Amino acid sequence: MQFSSHGFCCIGGEFPKAVVDRETFEYLLPLAYQWAKTQEEFVLARGNPLGPRHAHDANLAGVRDCARVRVLLVDRIPLPENPELAEASKRIGIITEDTRCAGFGHALIIRVDAWNDRELILHNLVHIAQYERCGGLEQWVRHYLVDRTNCPNFTIGPLEEEARRIAREIVRSPEYNVGGCAADAAVSTVR
Ligand SMILES: [Zn+2]
Numbered sequence: 001m002q003f004s005s006h007g008f009c010c011i012g013g014e015f016p017k018a019v020v021d022r023e024t025f026e027y028l029l030p031l032a033y034q035w036a037k038t039q040e041e042f043v044l045a046r047g048n049p050l051g052p053r054h055a056h057d058a059n060l061a062g063v064r065d066c067a068r069v070r071v072l073l074v075d076r077i078p079l080p081e082n083p084e085l086a087e088a089s090k091r092i093g094i095i096t097e098d099t100r101c102a103g104f105g106h107a108l109i110i111r112v113d114a115w116n117d118r119e120l121i122l123h124n125l126v127h128i129a130q131y132e133r134c135g136g137l138e139q140w141v142r143h144y145l146v147d148r149t150n151c152p153n154f155t156i157g158p159l160e161e162e163a164r165r166i167a168r169e170i171v172r173s174p175e176y177n178v179g180g181c182a183a184d185a186a187v188s189t190v191r
Helices: 022-046 052-061 083-092 118-134 137-150 158-172 174-184
Strands: 070-074 101-104 107-111
Touching: 022 070, 022 083, 022 101, 022 107, 022 137, 052 118, 052 158, 101 118, 101 137, 107 118, 118 137, 118 158, 137 158, 158 174
Parallel strands: 070 107
Antiparallel strands: 101 107
């Protein structure tokens, strides 16, 4: 299966070598957290509760507090306004112009053309479950980014691996495909 960008993660692409040194990382980390927090607050204020299909998937992905999740459908996922952060994010492949879905905090942002990509959405719901386990957005952002920047080839890290694995296992299970079809009929599109 061919993947494109997965929110806080790029899948299937070639990554450049690690190019963010420790000092730059420590400088960018709080900016990354602030960016994620601003995005989350926007989505929590403007987004819709999960529909039946995505609520079903959020449960499968391990999200504990599904009622708090808000989903926002967008034409494009916004890049950070800070030029240094945006540049690092694109270079590393975390948020790029090709990003189609992002999940952090209790916010799920879905680009219009990814609305029916259930594995991609499940993947980002796993990130939301990870955030709940981490005990806060700041902790999750640090954990996620430290994991990725510590990877020898600047690839993915344990949180990213877990999100890919769980999403893949769910969509490949026979029970999921039966339940998924039934839930599909009940979904309504939000904008
Ligand atoms: Zn991911």
